[in-house]
Amino acid sequence: MSSRKTASDFSTPAFRQHDHGECARSLMDAAHDLCAKRGLRLTPVREKVLELLLKSHAPLGAYAILSELASAGFRAQPPVAYRALDFLVENGLAHRIEKINAFVACSQPRKEHSPIFMICNDCHQVAETSVKPQSSSLDRTARAIGFNIQHTVVEAQGLCAQCRERML
Amino acid sequence: MSSRKTASDFSTPAFRQHDHGECARSLMDAAHDLCAKRGLRLTPVREKVLELLLKSHAPLGAYAILSELASAGFRAQPPVAYRALDFLVENGLAHRIEKINAFVACSQPRKEHSPIFMICNDCHQVAETSVKPQSSSLDRTARAIGFNIQHTVVEAQGLCAQCRERML
DNA sequence: TTATTAATTGTTATGATATAACATTATTGG
DNA sequence: CCAATAATGTTATATCATAACAATTAATAA
Ligand SMILES: [Zn+2]
Ligand SMILES: [Zn+2]
Ligand SMILES: [Zn+2]
Ligand SMILES: [Zn+2]
Numbered sequence: 001m002s003s004r005k006t007a008s009d010f011s012t013p014a015f016r017q018h019d020h021g022e023c024a025r026s027l028m029d030a031a032h033d034l035c036a037k038r039g040l041r042l043t044p045v046r047e048k049v050l051e052l053l054l055k056s057h058a059p060l061g062a063y064a065i066l067s068e069l070a071s072a073g074f075r076a077q078p079p080v081a082y083r084a085l086d087f088l089v090e091n092g093l094a095h096r097i098e099k100i101n102a103f104v105a106c107s108q109p110r111k112e113h114s115p116i117f118m119i120c121n122d123c124h125q126v127a128e129t130s131v132k133p134q135s136s137s138l139d140r141t142a143r144a145i146g147f148n149i150q151h152t153v154v155e156a157q158g159l160c161a162q163c164r165e166r167m168l
Numbered sequence: 169m170s171s172r173k174t175a176s177d178f179s180t181p182a183f184r185q186h187d188h189g190e191c192a193r194s195l196m197d198a199a200h201d202l203c204a205k206r207g208l209r210l211t212p213v214r215e216k217v218l219e220l221l222l223k224s225h226a227p228l229g230a231y232a233i234l235s236e237l238a239s240a241g242f243r244a245q246p247p248v249a250y251r252a253l254d255f256l257v258e259n260g261l262a263h264r265i266e267k268i269n270a271f272v273a274c275s276q277p278r279k280e281h282s283p284i285f286m287i288c289n290d291c292h293q294v295a296e297t298s299v300k301p302q303s304s305s306l307d308r309t310a311r312a313i314g315f316n317i318q319h320t321v322v323e324a325q326g327l328c329a330q331c332r333e334r335m336l
Numbered sequence: 337t338t339a340t341t342a343a344t345t346g347t348t349a350t351g352a353t354a355t356a357a358c359a360t361t362a363t364t365g366g
Numbered sequence: 367c368c369a370a371t372a373a374t375g376t377t378a379t380a381t382c383a384t385a386a387c388a389a390t391t392a393a394t395a396a
Contacts, residue, residue, distance in 0.1 A: 015313060041363085043373070062353070077376060082354065098266040099321050101353065116306060118315045127313065131305040138284060138305075138324050141297050145183060146329030147286045153267050153323040156306050161314030209392085211344075230382070245347060250383065269382065 012107035014057035014127040015120070015160040024054040030109050031093050040091060045074055049084040050105060053094055057125040059102035097126060099155050104128070116154040122163035180275035182225035182295040183288070183328040192222040198277050199261050208259055213242055217252040218273060221262055225293040227270035265294060267323045272296070284322045290331035 013023055031050055035042040042050075052068050053060060060068075062081045070076035085103055088094035093109050096102070097117055104126050106115070113130035120126070131154075142149045159167070181191055199218055203210040210218075220236050221228060228236075230249045238244035253271055256262035261277050264270070265285055272294050274283070281298040288294070299322075310317050327335070 015315070041373080045374080075375065078354070079356095079376085080374075083374080098323075116309060118310060118313070118317075120315075121318065127315070129309050129313075131309070136305045137299040137303065138322060141284060141299070142286060142324060142326070145286070145295065145297075146332075147183070147288075147295070147324070148327045148329075148332055149286075149324045150289065150326040151324070153321060153325075154306060155266075155321040156310060156315070156317045156319070157321075158310070158318040159316045161316075164314075164316055209344085213345080243346065246383070247347085247385095248345075251345080 012057060012126075012128040014107075014125045015118075015162060020056070024051075027054055027105055027107065027109065034091070034093070034109055038091070040087075045069065045080060046084045046087050048072060048074060049081065050088055050093060053088075053103060053105040057104070057127070058123070059097050059100060059104040059126055061100075061102045065103070095128065097155060098153050099157060114152050114154070117156070118160070119155060119157045120160040120163055121157055122159055122167075125160065127160070180225060180294075180296040182275075182293045183286075183330060188224070192219075195222055195273055195275065195277065202259070202261070202277055206259070208255075213237070213248060214252045214255050216240060216242060217249065218256055218261060221256075221271060221273040225272070225295070226291070227265050227268060227272040227294055229268075229270045233271070263296070265323060266321050267325060282320050282322070285324070286328070287323060287325045288328040288331055289325055290327055290335075293328065295328070 013020075028047075028050065031047075032042060034040070048069060049065055052065055062078070062085060065085070066076050066078060066081040069081060074080065085094065085096075088105075089096055089103070092106055092112075094103050094105050095115055095117070097104060097119065099119065104117075107128045108130065114136070115128050115130050118127040118129070136152075136154075138152055138154065139149065141147075181188075196215075196218065199215075200210060202208070216237060217233055220233055230246065230253060233253070234244050234246060234249040237249060242248065253262065253264075256273075257264055257271070260274055260280075262271050262273050263283055263285070265272060265287065267287060272285075275296045276298065282304070284297050284299055286295040286297070304320075304322075306320055306322065307317065309315075
């Protein structure tokens with residue numbers, strides 16, 4: 001048993017068969033832990049938004065979240081959703097997918113990472129992986145031109161293996 | 169004199185001193201050539217939008233373009249700007265920067281490429297570089313999980329060398 | 337050329353995403 | 367408790383983008 005990890009070892013289970021109930025529960029637990037450790041307040045609306053995001057690996061738009069919040073008895077003005085999302089994103093519990101103006105729960109909320117996303121255009125699920133910062137093409141290019149990176153957006157759209165197979 | 173090129177050789181001149189008048193003129197010429205070769209029509213409004221984008225290496229939002237179009241005597245309803253931008257983007261003459269909902273002229277409109285952008289948060293200019301598709305972290309990761317990439321978004325926000333120096 | 341078709345542009349309206357501003361309530365620390 | 371801070375409630379508006387259909391212009395082929 002080697003300790004080597006391939007890229008897929010780091011990928012979110014989005015495109016792999018897995019027990020998503022357990023997947024979601026463990027990420028919710030991790031969120032509670034992380035907030036406790038950092039003295040952050042995972043208030044009811046914030047927890048509810050995270051719960052909604054954790055329902056699947058398909059990102060949700062802010063207004064979809066808002067409407068789910070309304071159904072669950074929360075106030076439903078846009079700032080309610082955006083504030084909760086801001087909290088989750090700022091604290092590394094969720095990510096914004098720029099290409100589709102939507103949000104997804106982070107699949108590795110413990111560690112600092114520069115996430116990269118694979119967005120399936122067919123099943124709409126998003127896999128999150130991350131890359132060693134130093135080794136990315138972006139970092140190499142930035143060093144070459146003296147650019148100081150503060151934030152990165154790395155997203156790919158296409159077809160996941162399952163969807164591609166289904167289309168054959 | 170080696171034929172090796174470093175990443176900076178491929179970068180747009182955005183963050184380097186250069187004759188931008190010449191820079192813009194040659195890109196406009198290239199656009200005319202490309203359209204002629206492909207039988208595309210660089211109509212007045214499309215050419216004007218490209219001209220506006222070529223005024224600097226700082227991206228412009230669709231409504232900024234719209235207002236410049238109005239000043240220049242063009243019709244100024246949103247679809248006018250979005251259609252021209254769609255044409256330019258579809259034909260590789262401009263790119264959309266997802267992180268800031270804005271558009272920039274392509275700096276290497278001839279060849280197929282997967283562009284990478286460096287967005288300076290201070291001077292708001294954007295450098296475009298590109299990476300050999302096979303070698304990017306995104307492609308390696310995609311191969312590892314069997315994901316078929318159709319489109320990529322790779323953007324970094326931060327500070328260009330000049331702006332960082334100026335801040336010291 | 338002239339009819340036919342296709343591409344582009346004009347126009348109105350609306351949809352979708354996001355934030356500013358300020359009032360109110362809840363939590364925390366002294 | 368009291369003052370300070372953080373979070374939430376609420377209204378209004380800003381910003382970004384497209385649907386739908388009409389009118390015009392350009393390309394094409396009979
Ligand atoms: Zn899961
Ligand atoms: Zn899929
Ligand atoms: Zn230039
Ligand atoms: Zn700069």
